[in-house]
Amino acid sequence: MNQKIILAILLSGTMALSSCKTNKSVAAKSATESSKSKGSDDGMKAYDKVITKEAKTDEGLFKVHQVKDKYYYEIPNNTLKKDMLLVSRIAQIPSNLGGGYMNAGSKTNEQVVSWERFQDKILLKVKSYSEITRDSTAAITNSVKVNNYEPTLYAFDIETVSKDSTATVIDVTKFFSSDIPALSGLNSRLRSTYKVRNLDSDRSFINSIKSFPENIEVKQDFTYNASEPPSNGSVGSISLQMNQSMILLPEDPMQPRIYDPRVGFFTIDQIDYSSSALKADENTYIRRWRLEPKDPEAYARGELVEPVKPIVYYLDPGTPENLKEYIKQGIEDWQKPFETAGFKNAIIAKDAPSPEEDPEFSPEDIRYSVVRYVASTTRNAVGPSVSDPRSGEIIESDIIWYHNHLRSYRNRYLLETGAANPSARTLNTDPEEIGEMMRQVIAHEVGHALGFPHNMAASFAYDVEDYRDGDFTQENGIAASLMDYARYNYIAQPGDENIRFVRQMGPYDHYAVNWGYRVIPNASTPEAEVETLNKWIMEKAGDPKYKFGRQSSSFDPQSQTEAIGNDPVKASTYGIKNLKYVAKNLPEWTSDTTNDYDDLEELYGELLGVWNRYVGHVVTNVGGVNEDLKKPNQPGMVYSNVDKETQKESVEWLNENVFSTPEWLIDPSIVQNIDYAGYAETMRAAQARHLTNLLSLDRIGRLLNAETVNSDYYSAINLFDDARKGVFAPNGKLDIYERNLQRAFVDHMSYLMTGEMQRGRRGGDYYDVNQSDVRSIVRGELNSLQSTLRGKMRGTNDTITKFHYQDLLARIDNILNPEK
Known part of the structure; x- marks a missing residue:
């Protein structure tokens, strides 16, 4: 063969081999880069x-x-x-x-x-x-x-x-x-x-x-x-x-339990698009711990059975020794309600292990729920929890107790029960009584951590006079649920015997734990449980001891924070009678024993707060709407207006106890030892607060709305007429408190002529004020008031009173004729 041809063939083969290697190299590089882009670990640091x-x-x-x-x-x-x-x-x-x-x-x-x-x-x-x-x-x-x-x-x-x-x-x-x-x-x-x-x-x-x-x-x-x-x-x-x-979160989510608003629980919400209905299902599930019986067969027979995994709370290692027993009692007080649900030893309190006993123990470990004792001047206690949003299962919670919180309870104990309870008339409350208060607060916060919100209807379950009955209070406490904001029995009067003054667990707590935690055998889906859950509710329907009242129902006199008894007027009458006794003796119980005015000043400020709460409970009756949560197959309406007589009685009570100056609140032996001035302003602010609350736009709106559903109703005109007559009742020379309150009334009328309703979260109170009767009613009231003031001005010779009436008339003229 020709040498040139042979050489060409050899060169061609070499080039082909070289080209093959090159192509393989490029392909390998490309594959590597592609691998990296898809998450390869090549090229990373060792x-x-x-x-x-x-x-x-x-x-x-x-x-x-x-x-x-x-x-x-x-x-x-x-x-x-x-x-x-x-x-x-x-x-x-x-x-x-x-x-x-x-x-x-x-x-x-x-x-x-x-x-x-x-x-x-x-x-x-x-x-x-x-x-x-x-x-x-x-x-x-x-x-x-x-x-x-x-x-x-x-x-x-x-x-x-x-x-x-x-x-x-x-x-x-x-x-x-x-x-x-x-x-x-x-x-x-x-x-x-x-x-x-x-x-x-x-x-x-x-x-x-x-x-x-x-x-x-x-x-x-x-x-x-x-x-x-x-x-x-x-x-x-x-x-x-x-x-x-x-x-x-758990690999296997707990089976959810469908929420019913007639029983109070914290909740989670889900929208399920796989529904066969004509719209997506809006599902709400309760938040609760996963409790499963160790012996399901015995549990199904009605025997008390321990849970597979009980709820355990450890005490913070920094907890003072003298308080530990009360904290443990507060935690384990929930054992009885859980027994109602079929579980024994369902919730347990333990001391935190020492480093020698368990060097790995930490309050921050999610496996451990802890009652944390916080060295802080904050006066509070809280019971937060963490739950699985897929099912509502509570996974862990830490109860937080702030050191100074007991001072709040000492103060409230003295102010609210001191008249009828001699042991409360001291700054050094008996340690066992303080311990009992702490026990109940801890139990209340544990209740939140178990899934329960406040039940503000629980204190409305008992008749006012029952709170003066020693046997009744010892058995029933002061509310049907520990989850109400009912802390003390402020109704009992001096001379009443064997009274329990501090709250305790109630029948609603047993009912709610059973409803939320009892395992329903053979119910393999949330929907399969509903019939049984509804049956339990209907068995208690109509009994006020088992009613749930939402804290957000600010319009409902049955569900008020810090209130007790089923008649706010009667309860607040007893409460204020006790406060007058306490105010009279407050210096003796404080500054006279300490030779210092600090405690007197602190307690006097809180006494004003207690008085404000009692007054607020009565104000809620006016324009009040009772909320009774129920299903369509239950008789009666969900919302009903408070009756006319109760509303009128409430305004008369306010005229007598608030708008007629409560001079007992301005006791010189108190105010002149804690401040050099400001007494008139303190009273002005308190009276004006309740007056503007009574004549608020949302309350007026509810009264106007009542006209549409009730032929015998307490009208907005009735309210203005009764309030005006109370505020402007005094004749002759007016004192500074009366003048201040009358100015507050006229100034509020000015606001009502221009103010607008703000849309709330639920939107129920919102209405168009401009196109309502509000402005016309206010205008009519101001015209009537002008005539009244002219007559009063002619009937007085007191200079400051005459100037006061002239000023009010000028203010009213500016309201009615703003462009003059």
Whole structure:
């Protein structure tokens, strides 16, 4: 063969081989890049280069590594896409944040999250169970998904993978030290109020990250630059400590129980699009702990059975020794209601184990619910809980008790029961009596943590005169439920014997625990339980001891906070009679024994608050609407107006006890020893508050509305006429209190001529004031008042009184003729 041809063939083969190698190299590079884009671990740092020998590692749900000032999560791949609950709480709070209505322990956000891998990143996705399809095979499932796209809270670069490739490592330092609104604790309103500019990164840092078997706890110290902070204004900043709890939710959600508004429970809401009805189902489920009997067969036979997993509360190691027994009693007082539901030893109180007994124990571990004793001057106690939004299952709760809260109860005990209860007439309340008060407060907060809201109708279940019966009060306490805001028996009078003055567990608590927690055998779906649940309600229907009254029902005199008894007029009459006795003796019980006026000043201020509450209970009768929650198959209406006679009696009571100056509240032996001035202003503010509340737009609107459904009603005109006659009853020389109150009346008339109704959350009280009868009624009242004042002015020779009437007439003229 020709050598040139042979050489050409050899060269061609070499070039072909070279081209083949090149193409394979390009293909391999392309495959590698493609693999990386799909989440390959190639090209990442070696594990030991990220998690170095300097790392401090905490084992738990995730491994948490601290390397110098950086924190890393080592997330097991088998936890990716699993539902977790991220709960944000304020761990430590600056003074007066939120106007004093926020406390350490306040929850600021709660959201379901999941960790998901996307290419070379780990995404923290926010999930929602408010809109679901219970049937995951339904065609509409895809529509729900694409119309509820899950937002990404944060995207993390993957730093490395574990040596066995079963976990992914990310750096969470920036995430937990940045100003992320979902975690910050300062909402837009607070930021606006305090003129927050930005997070000061130099004064913000991760305090600690701890990993436990079912949760991870992060503490962050945040400092924000703010022009108008709530306290320590010279610093120009707000500092607070946040706690982030990330909790692994149960693999198998608990079977939900369908909510019925006739029994009070905290709830979760879901919209189910897999319904066969003509619209999506709006499902509401109660929040409760998962209690399952150890022996289902014995339980079904009606025997008391222990739960598989009881509810256990541990006492904070910092709890004072002298208070521990009362806290434990308050927790375990709920054992009896749970026995009504078929469970024994369902809730247990324990001391926290010592480090020697259990070195791993921590109050922050989600496996442990704790009654935390907080060394704080805050006067409060709270019972928050964490629940699974998929089912309503309560997973954990911490009861928070603030040290100074007992002082509030001592003060209220003295003021509300001191007239009839000699043992309350002291600043040094008997330790056993204080302990009993603490026991009941702890039990009340545990009730919240068990799923129960306030039941404000429970104190309306008993007749007013029953509170003066020793045998009755010893057996029944002062309300049908511990979950009412009924703290003390302020009705009992001096000389009444064997009276119980402090609240206790009641029949409604047994009923509600049974309704919410009793296992219904063979009911495998929430819907299968409804017939039995409704039967239990109907068995108690009509008995006021088993009625639930919502705290939000501000229009309902049956469901009032801090009230007791089924007749607000009679109850407040007894209460004020007792307050007069207390006011007369207050110096003797305080300053005379301490040789100091501080306690007298504090208690006098709180006495005014107690008086205001008693008055407010009567005001609610006027324009009052009774709310009796019921189903259509029950007789009677859900909403009914308070009868005409009761409303008229209430206004007459206000004229006598409030608008006719209560001079006993301005006792010189008190006021002249605690302040150099301001007594007239104190009384003016108190009287004006109740007058404007009585003549409020929402109350007038309810009276106008009553005309449409009731032929014999107390009208808005009746209200104005009765109130005006009370306020302007005095003749001759007027004192400063009478003059102040009359000016308050006229000024409020000016507001009613121009004010507008604001739409509330439920919208029920909203109406168009301009096109209602309000302006015409006010105009008519002012015209009548002009004639009355002219006559009164002619009948007085007192100079200041005459000037006062001239001023009122001028004010009325300006209201009626604003353009003159």
